Amino acid sequence: MNKTKIKYIIIAVLFMAITTTTYCAFVKSVEKTGTIEVKESTTIFLNNNDFLVKVQALDSSITSVDKNTDLTRATTIASENLTDSHIVSTSNSNMPTYLWVDNGTIYYYTVANTINLNNE
Secondary structure (H helix, E strand, O other): OOHHHHHHHHHHHHHHHHHHHHHHHHHHHHHOOOOOOOOOOEEEEOOHHHHHHHHHHHOOOOOOOOOOOOEEEOOOOOHHHOOHHHEOEOOOOOOOOEEEEEOOEEEEEOOOOEEEOOOO
């Protein structure tokens, strides 16, 4: 056999191996059956006093917050706001809520579907 035929054979074998591996991985995932449990994504805001402390740590000029009217939900969040000091949700939330203040507007971000304001 010459070198060209050997190269073609090696390429063909590699192609079949890649195709077979992909197919096998697909078949394995299809063969597995069962139930997937999807939890509802919820977040619970901190109680009013703790919430205000977090807000004031970000902007000391804010003296009170009404969670029903003073908050604006953001659809995106800047990476500098993705820190523990910006979290305003309780530890038993299954999704965190991040808060920041920009020009006097209080924004929050969460991927949770359900938001409990926890107006205590």
